[in-house]
Amino acid sequence: MISVRVLIRPKEGILDAQGKAVESALPALGFDGIEHVRVGRVVELRAEDDRSLEELCEKLLANPLIEDYEIEIL
Template identity: 85%
Template sequence: MIQARVLIRPKEGILDAQGKAVEGALPALGFEGIEHVRVGRIVELQAASADRLEELCEKLLANPLIEDFEIETVSE
């Protein structure tokens, strides 16, 4: 079995509403010096093979119109 980790992020240029919300909340909580916040999803799974992971991301896990994804194989 392969342990895979898929990182899904909003594409550059697409509004990242969650990231903006975090940035907007920082001053009221007293945090300074934090910027460029981007919020995405992480999907971790075990797969019998890595063959179809890219297809899985395109069809089910990510929305390729507005999101980029990156597959990391943690261990085999």
């Protein structure tokens, strides 16, 4: 079995509502000097091999129209 991490992020140019929400909350909480916040998902799993990981991302984990994904074998 291999340990796999998939990072899923909104594509550049796609509105990232969660990232914007974090950015607008920062000043009121006293944080400054933080910018370019992007919020995505991380999926971690154990797989027998890496054969079907790309297909898994395309079909189930990510929405390839609006999200990019990155597969890391840990």
